[in-house]
Amino acid sequence: MMQFLSERMIHRVNKGAALLALAVLVLFPLLMVLYNGVAPDGEWLGLEAFSVLAEDRYIQIFINSMLLGIGVVIGASILAAPLAYFMARTELRRHRWIDIVLIIPFMTPPYIGAMGWILSMQSGGYAEQLFPFLAGITPYFFTYFGMVLVMSLHLFPFIYLIMRNTLENIGGRLEEAGLIHGGGFFYRLRRIVTPLFFSGYSMGALLVFVKTIGEFGTLVTLGNRIGFYVMTSQIHTYTSIWPLDFGTAAILSTVLLGVSMTVWYIQQWFVSRKHTKVVSGKGQTRAYNPLGKYQVFAWAYLAGVLFLAIGVPYFSVASTAFMDITGDGLALSNLTFSNFIELFAGSGREALFNSLWLAALAATISVALGVWFAILIMKRNRAPEKTMDFLSLAPNTVPGIVVVVGLIFFWNAFWNPIGVYNTWMMLVLTYVILYLPFTVQNIKAIYGQLGDSLFQASRMSGASSFYMLRKILLPLIVPGVLAGWIMTFTISMRELVGSLILRPPNMDTSATFIYSQFEQGSQSLGMAMALVSVGLTTIVLIVVEHYKDKAQSYRAS
């Protein structure tokens, strides 16, 4: 009895600590922003502050945001679904390098991707320089569809990774059962694969939607250029252009937060109706539907996606990086390596190094927190867990700039005794907070597929809790942990908004270096940095993927 009580106590304390940690990391900073919205200059306005939302232009930008979010979810899903299938079920799955290549679009800073597309598609751009006949098509890029295209190409790796993992874990067992009982291909797809698939997919779609409406780089680079204004670009205006109005920015952010919360709730409800436990410890066979000679179509599709997602933007990035005089356009005589030499001779090297260790540290802390939160969240489904789940998702639902402002309010408050602000630790903290959603959701996605049977079996065999943790739980979630680490590392490497504002004096990261080159220096030097930075990230990914493969060797195939 005593034993039981103390274990419950510990569980409670643990849960309380997790809630407190999330409150400190996420809730308080966001509340500080909201408070500034409803009480600018310390004067309480309450709900009156929200009345600005009724203005026509806010309704229009709200609609724009939603349209974009929906468009990108559809676009990214269409891009990702065939790839996920090919990589989970066909001959292509032997080629693990494809996974890494497919993450590159996601590693590319969104504003760089958008910039690459703009440089290609603008009048007199690279596309027209190489293929003059394209001049009739390129203007269509500077519309809503162009924005959906660029953002889908940036975010599809997300949905792809989640789709592929889910498809792999669904395994062949259930499908074989369906086959034995005479179910046809489409019947199996409809009754077995699709329902199981959707729980994972809905999480991916949710993240992409939320990420899109909270995205800032592409929308400011491309959206403002074509007059497609959304919530985030408006918030950006209020937070960085005189006269600053943090109050209205906070109100608009609250709206975004509200939308995200609603979508999240719908997704939760949707998932809770389904039985999704697919990793049960029974012999796993992996479904394998070889394509045979039709492989060529799969490869062609892959090539097409890679051409759009990597080829076009990186052609622009590389061309610009190797270009001596931008105004002279594409020509062999205009080729130079001087930008790279300048990059490594100047302050660029230090900025790059800063990014590397900051991102690695942030990813590691983030993963540790992610495991802690995810396991608690998945244990039960009551109010505290739901709160934790939402809080861990919240940083992804509002534009980074809002989180950043909240972080200043909170961590630089005169009453805050912890002197993290204005040191490098603030950057690590910011990355951890901004990307906590990725680690938590990644680990959750894997953890959610673990059935209870393995734990019950081990308990019956007399295993201690610690033994279960070590021998069953951790090995099974390691892929999710590593996937979370990779994602956090990748995006921390290129994080811009937080780094820009929260970096301590005298410190640059690769993203702020690129940004300041674009703003006040040479675009070519910025692009050179982008290339080197993405290259380095790729190398780190290859190393981690290698370990991830090892960790997954339990899957007999």
Add this chain to the structure above:
Amino acid sequence: MLKQLKGITGLAALVALTACGGEGEEENGQEANGNDGQEESNEQSGELTIYSSGPGGMAEELAEAFEEESGIEVDLFQSTTGDVLGRLEGEASNPIADVVALASMPPAMEYKQEGLTYKYESEYAGSMREDWYDEDHHFYGFSAAALGLSYNTDMVDEAPADWDGLLDSEYEDQIAIPDPQESGTARDFVSAFIQQEGDDGWELFEDLTANGLQMEGANTPALESVISGANTFVMAGVDYMVYNNIEDGEPVDIAFPESGTTITPRPAFILESSENKPEAEAYIDFILSDEGQEIVADAYLMPGREDIPAHEDRAQPEDIEMLDFDWEFLDENGQDILEEFLEVVR
């Protein structure tokens, strides 16, 4: 036990975080105490925190030269005006910066009105250009940029003599303007232009829109669109960037139209909340000194002092025709004019 362990892992991470924080706290605490003590005895702390907008190299060069000359240790946060302002606003309850340098006048004026700036009469105040500094000595426009008509020299030989020359149908869909929502200088230009021209000004903007005037993001993207040939002209683009690009061999040049343009002094000021005022004062003196002003001139910006000439390869302040405007009007009507402008151009 299982849960216990999970808790421990998580807690360890949190403890690690707060532990790091704890160390920082101690340091900060000591610093703060140190400052208090020094202020009383009127000694210098030997440290200075500067928040400065660009241009990139110049801010660093000024800080380094100042460090070398004075032995004062400088913490420099260098970014765009918007980011500097955002950070200042976020830190309002607990300010960290001592000296702020911006690329736009209205915020400095607002800061002064709110009593956030500290009055310091520099020995060089007398030799400053008129209207480039605050008469009450709260801020000093130690450098300035003019807005002009930048153009791609591969596409046209010469820029039109005045803004309305852009109405030529030859230039249809070839004209950009920095988005005044993103560029404070473009915003000031639009307001100043309207103050001088009134309804004629609006008419010009309407006609320009009919001729394909496009907003192209902040200053740099707008200029890049001209360098790469996507546009031929940028109206109301900042000049020093053009000169930098000319130096790099890019096919661009800039002209200053007859009916006038704006010159935006870039103000530097000391925050009232600064705990390092002697160092801050020394820094203001330094950027206004001969050495500081030479660094400004080398960055193709116009020096704030009358007796220091601008870079020989660029237009001198005397040669640039000014619009007839005053900053108070811009401060009061800027927002309304901006909104109307957006409606016209969108």
